[in-house]
Amino acid sequence: MLHIINNRKWFYIISGTAIAISIVALLIWWLKPGIDFLGGTYWEFQFKNQIEKSVIEQTLKQNIQGDITIQEQGSLAFSVRTIDISEQDHQKLVQILKTQDATFEELRWETIGPAVGKTLRDKSFRAIAFVIIGISLYVAIAFRRASRPVQSWKYGLITVATLFHDVIIPLGVFALLGRFKNVEIDTNFVVAMLVIMGFSVHDTIVVFDRIREKLRTPNTQMAFPELVNQSLNETITRSVNTSLTVLLAILAIYVWGSHTLQWFIMALMIGISTGMYSSIFIASTLLVDVWKWQQRRNN
Structure with missing residues (x-):
């Protein structure tokens, strides 16, 4: 049997270090918002022949009146971020680049007005807030019959704490990627965060539900920390296998899928991994520490 509860301080140190680095990165650099939130035009294209970035930059600057940011997405692919461009001007630019090199191929074109970007940003924040509130209420209600030795609403608070962790x-990570790799976040990233929350809660509730079953077992003589540790050992294989199955599936999409989903899949892989870790090593250990704090206060 794994002695997870007895070694919980080490797990807190690992999580605390990761959280501290993440908070520092967010405070210094924050996230780099994409076109979905700022508005403007995002354009990706590639050539089959070798072409210099400076040539593309010069061509576009001659035909676009506004700021332009061009990045290489490989030896033959480029991404362009600029002002809001009409469809008519878009087609003109396509013809200009095709005239320059007939192997031109458009991969992605998105244009969003600033008002739409603000609306998407506001809705994203509201969606995340509603999910957190809804999950907290659900856990508190679902575990209302497991109010001893820890009150049901504290299960909800611990779930929110693990959500924060995950x-x-x-x-x-994406604050660091935005700073050093110019990775931008979009609505797909928000969707990834919501999926991570759901997956994290799912794993945490599996463990909490096993604890609840054992607490409701008549004449149980185990101390609460021992009961929690045994519940973790009984559910750890299921939690790991479920998470690894999902990770293998999305890893295949990351390797062989469309490059436009690359960072969406990356966010899912990071979040599901941290969710698996927190459901096993953080959520239930916090429950034991809450119980111990109650014991000290009552004494």
Whole structure:
């Protein structure tokens, strides 16, 4: 049997370090918002022949009146971020680049007005807030019959704490990626965060439910920390196998899928991994520490 509860301080140190790095990265650099939130035009294209970035930059600057940011997405692919461009001007630019090199191929074109970007940003924040509130209420109600030795609403608070753990780490990673790799976040990233929350809660509730079953067993003589540790050992294989199955599936999409989903899949992989870790090593250990704090206060 794994003695997870007895070694919980080590797990707190690992999580605390990851959270601290993430918070520092967010405070210094924050996230780099994409076109979905800022508005403007995002354009990706590639050539089959070798072409210099400076040539593309010069061509576009001659035909676009506004700021332009061009990045290489490989030896033959480029991404362009600029002002809001009409469809008519878009087609003109396509013809100009095709005239320059007939192997031109458009991969992605998105244009969003600033008002739409603000609306998407506001709705994203509201969606995340509603999910957190809804999950907290659900856990508190679902575990209302397991109010001893820890009150049911504290299960909800611990679930929110693990949600924070599972979301802040991917946010920190993407703050670093935005700073050093110019990775931007979009609505797909928000969807990834919501999926991570759901997956994290799912794993945490599996463990909490096993604890609840054992607490409701008549004449149980185990001390609460021992009961929690045994529940973790009984559910750890299921939690790991479920998470690894999902990770293998999305890893295949990351390797062989569309490059436009690359960072969406990356966020999912980071979040699901941290969710698996927190459901096993953080959520239930926090429950034991809450119980111990109650014991000291009552004495």
